[in-house]
Each structure stands twice: as structure tokens, then as C-alpha cells.
Amino acid sequence: MSQQHILVVDDHDEIRDLLGSYLQQHGFQITTANGGEQMKAVLAEHHIDLVVLDLMMPGEDGLSLCRQLREQDGPPVIMLTAMSEDADTIVGLEMGADDYVTKPFSPRVLLARIKAVLRRNEHQEETGSHAAGDASRIAFPGWVLDIHQRQLENAQGVLLPLSTAEYRLLKVLLEHPRQVLSRDQLMDLTRGREAMPFDRSIDNQISRLRKKIEPDPKVPTLIKTVWGGGYMFTEETQIS
Template identity: 50%
Template sequence: MNAILHHMDLETRILIVDDDPGIRTLMSSFLDKHGYRTDTAGDPVEMRELLARRRYDLIVLDVMMPREDGLSALRELQRQDGPPVIMLSAVGTDVDRIVGLELGAEDYLAKPCNPRELLARIRTVLRRRRAEPADRAAMSRADGDYRFAGWRMNVNVRTLNDPGGNLVLLSDGEFRLLRAFVEHPRRVLTRDQLLDFARGEESEHYDRAIDVQVSRLRRKLGGQGGQDLIRTVRNEGYMFAPVVER
């Protein structure tokens, strides 16, 4: 089993983007020793040059860089459906973490971080990504359509249409969260339950991360009464209010 995992790691390429050459070397050497293939970039400009030539399975992206900050680079990666991103920041406040997660980062670590903790977070994100095709295969064995309050969601082809038939684009995290709601309608779900349903049992349990995702999802649904679809239950969690039909 260890040999299989090691082989999978050797096939995994990670891009480290940080303006500090010492940090780049430290992280790259550590991940190389644990079986990953790594490249490094000093800023988002170099990152884009490497992305144009090679496919990466994950990007470790620093926030504070001189020519362009990591958050603007993250926005572009999300627009282009780029690889999953783990953010690093020397300013490890809750606000920074929430902004990074809200923009679509898979995880967030404050600098200086222990290389072993970074390795653990990388493995968690990659495991979650590898499990998704199996999840989709399991979903395809059932009818993938869900209907609620005029909306239509298909979990097989990962689409959401509003009551007017217009396609509504959701990020991967938003889609998984909505799927958790439609599969457990009219039932109060705690933040921990939503984290388990939407991101997997090995995700980091940040209550505010779910609050951010719910807020983003509400905005996407907001034009058609989405604020009323997801109700906040004080001191308990959230409830998906409409009747869901399959």
C-alpha cells in the first residue's frame, strides 16, 4: 500500500509560489523528499509562465508578494478553473483566512508554518480531489435531478438552473455545499455536519469557513429568493427550507 501511495505522489506535481527564495527552497526540498515533484516561482508572473507549459495538481501560493499579491492571482486561477490552491500568509488573521477561503482557496496556513503541517494539508486536499471521481460515479447510479422552489440541480453533470432556466455557475465548494443541503432538506445541519458533507471528514473544522461558503451560496441564489432558501438557526446551524423533489 505504501508503495502505491508513493507512486501516486511521484505522479503529483506541486507549484510553490513565494517571493522568498529560502522558503521556496525549504518547502520544495521537503516535498521532494516525500515523493512529490515540485517547481517554484518567485511571483504570479513566473507562476503563469510555468502553468502555460505544465500541468500542476496543486499550488502553494503566498499572499504577500511585491509585484502582485496572491489573492489577485487566486482570483484569476479560479476564473480559469485552475488547480486547487493552499494559501500561505505571514498575516495569519481570521479575516485573511476568510478572504482566502471566500475567493476559492482549499486551505489556508499562517507563516511560518511547519513543513509537516503543510505536507498534511496537501495530502488532505489531494485525497479529497482524488475521491471526487468515485463520488461522481456513485451519484450517477441514481437519478441526479433535484428540484426545489423552481430551481433544478443535477449532481451528475454538476449544473444548477434558476427558475427561469438560466445556468448559475457555482464553485466546487459551493456546489458540494448545495448538494449537502438538497440531500438533507428541512433539517437543521450543524457547521460540523456541513463540513463533513461538503468537504469530507478530513477537512479542517473552521466554523467560519462554512459561514463564508453559505454566504457565497446565498448570494448566488439571492436573485431568486435564495436568502429564504437557506435559513440560519441560531446557535445550531443552517436549514434548507424548501421541499426538495427528485
């Protein structure tokens, strides 16, 4: 099996060197970049399996770069944030980041997060085409989810960025309309048995999805909470 290729994007030389050396020792191929320009050059030349992306950088910051990666259906993203950047962290997750680690952090923690995101991504690639048969698009009121492109489009044709975790969760809900799915069922269907204790919870992912697709996220009508049961997608879907 070929090495999985990780791109570390950070403007601090010490962090890039530390992470690069540590991840190489654990079997990954590593490329580093000091900002957005170098990141884009690397992505143009290499297949990258995951990007570790610093939030605060001169020039284009991590939020802008993360949004661009998601719009281009790029690789999964783990963001590095400072403890004082809670609001920006939330925005980063909404922009499509798959996970985040706060500074200062242990390289072991980041390694575990990387492995968890890569496993989830591999699980999705292996199983994603089976649940809906040969479907390429799933439509529901006001939206269309493109399975092949992993993109969500509204009625005006505007694309909405989704993280890998958000895409996977929405797809599962759309494939089981008007069925109550427990949290455990959702975890199994979206992550397999590879879930880690510190993974983003199903509840948090549901909350982020509601903010993106519900007319009023505070009074959700598409994704209903079934107390004691889990969640249910309330509308019929059209698979094509």
C-alpha cells in the same frame, strides 16, 4: 501511482527552496514559481494537483491569482499568509482558497494540510458523480450549480468562485433539500473519513456559503440552522 504534482508560488527564494526540498522528500513532484507569470506558464505546460500560493507578492498578488484559478476551475489552493493579514485571509477564502497556513509555519503543518486537501479532492472526484446520478446541473432560487464545471452561476449569468470545500458542501445540501443534516453527516458526506482536527469547520464553511448565496447572510433563508440538529437547505431543487 504517479507522483502528485505541487506548485509552490512565492517570491522569496528561501521559502520556495525550503518547501520544494521538504515536499520532494515526502514523495511529491515539485515545481516552483516566483510569481503569477511563472505560475501561469507552469499551469499551461503541466498538470498540477495543488498550488501553494503566497498571499503577498509584487505584481499580481495571491488574492488575484487565487480568483483566476477558481474562475478557470483550477487546482485546489492553499494560501500562505502573515499573521497580520487576517482580513486578507478571509477574502482569500472567499475568493476560493481551500485552506491557509500562517507564517511562520512548520513545514510539517503545511504537509498535513496539503495531504488533507488532496484527499478531500480525490474523494470528491471519485464520488461526486454518484449522488445526483447523471445530473449535470442543480437549480435553486436565483442560482444554478454546474456539477461538471463545478461553477455557481446567478440569474444574470455571472459566475461565482467556489472553493473545493464550498462546492462540495453546497452540492451535498442541494442533493438533500429540506432534510436536516447534522454536522457529522455533513462532514462524512463532504470529506469522508479523512477529516483532520484542524480542517475548516462546517460552521465556517456554512457562513462563507451564506455570504455568497443568501440575499441577507445575517438572516439566512436558504440554509437554515436547526438548533441541536445541524443545517437544512429550505428550498426545493431541480436536477437536470
